[in-house]
Amino acid sequence: MNYLTITVTDQPPVRTITLNRLERRNAMTAGMQMELIGALEAAAQSDARVLVLTGAGDAFCSGLDLAELQGMENKTASEFRADAERLARLFLTLYELPLPTIAAVNGPAIAGGTGLATICDFTLATPEAKFGFTEVRIGFVPALVSAFLALQVGDKRSRDLLLTGRLFTVEEAFGLGLINDLIPKEELADRVAALARDLAANSPQSLAATKRLLAAQNRPWLDAAIVSAMEANVLARETPDFREGLAAFLQKRKPLWTK
Numbered sequence: 652m653n654y655l656t657i658t659v660t661d662q663p664p665v666r667t668i669t670l671n672r673l674e675r676r677n678a679m680t681a682g683m684q685m686e687l688i689g690a691l692e693a694a695a696q697s698d699a700r701v702l703v704l705t706g707a708g709d710a711f712c713s714g715l716d717l718a719e720l721q722g723m724e725n726k727t728a729s730e731f732r733a734d735a736e737r738l739a740r741l742f743l744t745l746y747e748l749p750l751p752t753i754a755a756v757n758g759p760a761i762a763g764g765t766g767l768a769t770i771c772d773f774t775l776a777t778p779e780a781k782f783g784f785t786e787v788r789i790g791f792v793p794a795l796v797s798a799f800l801a802l803q804v805g806d807k808r809s810r811d812l813l814l815t816g817r818l819f820t821v822e823e824a825f826g827l828g829l830i831n832d833l834i835p836k837e838e839l840a841d842r843v844a845a846l847a848r849d850l851a852a853n854s855p856q857s858l859a860a861t862k863r864l865l866a867a868q869n870r871p872w873l874d875a876a877i878v879s880a881m882e883a884n885v886l887a888r889e890t891p892d893f894r895e896g897l898a899a900f901l902q903k904r905k906p907l908w909t910k
Contacts, residue, residue: 652693656683658707659690664700664851665844666750669707677706678716679763681734684741691744700851702748703843704771705755711780712764723888723897731888735881738763738795743877745770746799747866749859751850755843756780757836761818766796769803769829772862775843776821777836782829783818790896790906792887798876802869803829 652659658669668690670677694702706712726734745752745767756776760768765782768774784800786793793813801809804827812819824830834842850858887893891909899906 652689654686654690656680657686657690659693661699663698665703665847666694666697666699666701667703667705668694669705670712671707672716673708675716676708676710676713676759677764678713678719680716680719681737684737688737688741688744691741691748695749699750700855701847702750702752703755703847704745704752704767705843706757706760708758709779710758711754711756711760711768713759714762714764714785717901720897721901724894726888728885728889731885732881735795735884739877739881742766742770742795742799747862749862751858751862753843753846753850755839756821756830757839762786762793763796766799769824770799773846774824774830775832775834775839775846776824776830777834777839778821779836780821780824780830781818782821782824783816784813785816785818787814787816788896789900790887790890790892790894790908792883794880794884794887795877798873798880801876802873803827 656670656672658671660667660669668687670683672678672683691702752771752773754768754771754774756768756774758777758779759781761781761783762785765784768776768782784793784796797809797813800812804812808827821830821833825833832842892906895908896906
């Protein structure tokens, strides 16, 4: 399959998906999200034993693309719902993939990029990486990522990261348990390859069964959380703060919030 925003390469038994919008620091678009869903589903049906997710250049994923933000000004509620459903499908497909997944975080992973990086089974990051759920800074709600984050770090720490919208370092991400290891940039590829080899040496049926088990244990809660998150996402985008935050971001000024 030909992709416009990602590349897919095989070095058996490992398949690598690379976010490949170098000029936009691998910012996400609707098209990229659909390509990622398709590539993940194809990987699940392939002979690959491990999936690696990374970004081209010096960024992992800088969040939602500016052009996507500009297009939000005239969207309808049904279009916002479709956006939320697509992102939920992407996160769930990644979370439930039968293959072990490794995020090789080579630089900033912001907002939805933090979600992609940390939903993977293993997250290896370089010192140049940084993370943040920055949505509240511009009147958005970090809805879908919140469900997965709460599973990983608990309620209190989720509130800190989501309500402040602050950026945080790779060292803090490690302390929170959001990443598995901090690795010098020049060693990242080798460490990812070594982990992939270790995983590929295990029984693929056992790995898939273990991932199904872990997903099933969390799925009742996660299903309810995602339904609530999608509704919150749609409702938030109909508020004055959303419109003001979006306008302020596009105009590169501080937002003027109303109560």
